Amino acid sequence: MKIVGLSGSKVGSKTRTAMNYTVKSLAEKYPDTEVTVIDLAEYDVQFSDGRNYMEYEGDTGFVTQTIMEADAIIIGTPIFQASIPATLKNIFDLLPVDAFRDKVVSMLVTAGSAKHYLIAEQQLKPILAYMKAQMVQTYVFIEEEDFYRKEIINDDVFFRIERLVEDTVVLTETFTKIREEKEAQYDF
Amino acid sequence: MNNLMEKYGINPRDGIEFGIYTLGDHLPNPITGERISAEERIHEIIDYAKLADQAGIDFFSVGESHQEYFATQAHAVVLSAIAQATENIKIASSSTIISTSDPVRVYENFATIDLISKGRAEIVAGRASRIGLFDLLGYDVRDYEALFEEKFDLLRKINEEEVVNWSGEFRAPLKNAKVLPRPRNGSIPIWRAVGGTRASAIKAGFAGAPMFMAHLGGPASMFKGTIEAYREAARSKGFDPAELPVATAGFFYAAETSQQALKDMYPHINEGMKRTNGQGFPKQHFAQGIDPHNVMNIGSPQEIIEKILYQHELFGHQRYIAQIDFGGVPFDRLQKNIELIGTEILPAIKKYTAKK
Numbered sequence: 001m002k003i004v005g006l007s008g009s010k011v012g013s014k015t016r017t018a019m020n021y022t023v024k025s026l027a028e029k030y031p032d033t034e035v036t037v038i039d040l041a042e043y044d045v046q047f048s049d050g051r052n053y054m055e056y057e058g059d060t061g062f063v064t065q066t067i068m069e070a071d072a073i074i075i076g077t078p079i080f081q082a083s084i085p086a087t088l089k090n091i092f093d094l095l096p097v098d099a100f101r102d103k104v105v106s107m108l109v110t111a112g113s114a115k116h117y118l119i120a121e122q123q124l125k126p127i128l129a130y131m132k133a134q135m136v137q138t139y140v141f142i143e144e145e146d147f148y149r150k151e152i153i154n155d156d157v158f159f160r161i162e163r164l165v166e167d168t169v170v171l172t173e174t175f176t177k178i179r180e181e182k183e184a185q186y187d188f
Numbered sequence: 189m190n191n192l193m194e195k196y197g198i199n200p201r202d203g204i205e206f207g208i209y210t211l212g213d214h215l216p217n218p219i220t221g222e223r224i225s226a227e228e229r230i231h232e233i234i235d236y237a238k239l240a241d242q243a244g245i246d247f248f249s250v251g252e253s254h255q256e257y258f259a260t261q262a263h264a265v266v267l268s269a270i271a272q273a274t275e276n277i278k279i280a281s282s283s284t285i286i287s288t289s290d291p292v293r294v295y296e297n298f299a300t301i302d303l304i305s306k307g308r309a310e311i312v313a314g315r316a317s318r319i320g321l322f323d324l325l326g327y328d329v330r331d332y333e334a335l336f337e338e339k340f341d342l343l344r345k346i347n348e349e350e351v352v353n354w355s356g357e358f359r360a361p362l363k364n365a366k367v368l369p370r371p372r373n374g375s376i377p378i379w380r381a382v383g384g385t386r387a388s389a390i391k392a393g394f395a396g397a398p399m400f401m402a403h404l405g406g407p408a409s410m411f412k413g414t415i416e417a418y419r420e421a422a423r424s425k426g427f428d429p430a431e432l433p434v435a436t437a438g439f440f441y442a443a444e445t446s447q448q449a450l451k452d453m454y455p456h457i458n459e460g461m462k463r464t465n466g467q468g469f470p471k472q473h474f475a476q477g478i479d480p481h482n483v484m485n486i487g488s489p490q491e492i493i494e495k496i497l498y499q500h501e502l503f504g505h506q507r508y509i510a511q512i513d514f515g516g517v518p519f520d521r522l523q524k525n526i527e528l529i530g531t532e533i534l535p536a537i538k539k540y541t542a543k544k
Contacts, residue, residue, distance in 0.1 A: 049329065051319045054466045068466060096467060183471050188451035 001032070001172055004070040007039040008077040008088030014110040016041065017150050018142055019076040021158070022108060025165045026074075033169065036066055040087045048093035056094065064094050072104040072172040073133075074164070077124065079109060079116040084124055092127055100133035102179060104172040106164055107139035110147075117141055134175050136167045192431035196377040196398050197278065197310065198506045203542035204496070206534050207247030207509035208240050208526075209282040209437055212260025217516035218459035226259045232519055233260065234269050239523060241274040243530025247507060248274075249282035249312060254321040257464055264297040271305035279305055282400065282437070282509070283314030283381035287335040288325040290359065291343040292367055299371045307372035312400045313340050314381030331358070340380065340395070347375045379435065382418075389414045393421025393429075400509075402437045405473055408483040411436065412502045433506040436499065439477070439484045440510030442528040446478040446487040452521060453486060460515025485510065489532040496537050508537075 216223035302309035315336040355361035419429035443449040477484035
């Protein structure tokens with residue numbers, strides 16, 4: 001199982017910090033999974049210009065192709081101006097309309113204010129649904145006060161991350177199994 | 189019968205035309221993993237056209253694609269070989285990317301193909317579904333629409349007028365220019381390639397140009413809406429839709445049973461799409477292809493006859509064009525398909541659609 005942890009912002013450290021905990025939990029609980037972290041702060045990704053995702057080169061090509069090859073994607077995103085950051089939206093714009101078909105996508109959200117809790121529900125999930133993702137419906141929402149010096153200091157967040165990791169893997173296994181059984185029924 | 193339809197080489201009294209098109213893809217056979225050489229693939233396409241001609245098929249066309257896994261970038265050159273190798277079949281591009289070509293050179297090529305073939309050439313002009321060729325050929329993709337519209341207009345003007353006076357944004361002006369040679373009948377049919385979206389069909393209607401509509405899968409009824417939108421757009425600009433031919437083009441595969449057809453074709457479509465487009469073709473969608481109301485023509489010859497007749501009733505189109513060879517389909521399978529088309533499918537659909 002190939003999983004991509006996508007940290008969706010160039011700004012700040014909270015999302016990446018939360019992603020590090022998530023990937024660590026994933027590696028401990030499911031050592032057989034192949035995990036790639038893509039932190040958009042570390043890549044020089046160009047804006048979408050409408051071409052097929054395979055035709056991008058350099059960092060952009062690496063990011064799009066790695067995501068397209070994944071079985072599951074854990075998206076980490078901060079909330080800026082009551083929305084997802086442009087860097088993350090650009091990733092969606094770089095991909096085909098049904099890029100997440102047969103993939104499981106789960107989310108962790110960091111925010112400066114509890115008022116942003118429903119942003120992922122109202123703005124991120126509709127994009128993922130449009131792109132045909134199977135979603136882990138519950139996301140992890142982490143606030144400013146849960147962090148201290150690039151560490152998470154709220155035990156409850158660890159539990160929620162652990163559940164997110166479990167749900168992502170279990171759902172991916174489940175959908176893979178369902179799809180395999182379904183495809184085996186066609187005799188072609 | 190109206191004159192304009194005949195100018196496009198269509199005589200509805202003869203019934204619906206049946207054609208074959210190839211994108212000129214050059215993909216490995218997914219079963220064996222082997223890929224024939226580009227030389228073999230090009231000869232295969234010429235032989236494929238010969239067989240189609242011998243089977244009485246009406247039309248054969250070759251596409252232009254400049255990405256990896258394709259072999260007919262110089263599609264006009266391949267078509268000229270086909271012109272020489274065949275007797276009766278109409279030959280065309282599917283499509284010529286007019287946006288990134290010089291309409292004068294395109295017209296010179298196709299008028300020449302028309303003379304070699306003794307009046308059988310047509311042009312299907314498109315705007316490219318992939319944009320890599322804009323870089324390759326030195327164009328800016330931001331001019332995507334303007335390039336297409338300007339060059340498509342110029343191409344048609346050259347077709348209509350022996351002496352051309354023209355100026356535009358993307359090419360040096362033409363002053364009293366004679367674009368030679370002239371085709372056998374003074375002009376050749378020029379179609380506009382449409383990728384199945386309403387927006388693109390509407391623009392073809394505005395231009396009053398015959399529409400070559402390619403489609404993947406989905407309910408035939410959905411494409412009826414696209415064709416209706418095309419005709420309505422043409423009407424709004426003062427064209428008579430009854431004078432504008434429509435061709436539809438998509439996946440086709442005939443075998444003894446529909447299950448066998450699915451089995452034979454699926455790996456080629458799935459692996460071919462993965463390599464050229466980056467995503468496979470979902471089995472679930474493909475399985476729906478054998479439904480009588482699905483626009484993909486996959487099944488037994490009898491099922492395909494019924495599908496084409498159903499589509500004809502819905503669309504009122506003048507030509508159906510089959511794509512059979514995508515994704516490294518072995519040549520003997522193409523031969524078998526042509527045999528089934530020539531002996532069973534073609535006579536039946538002609539019989540039921542010809543106007544007495």
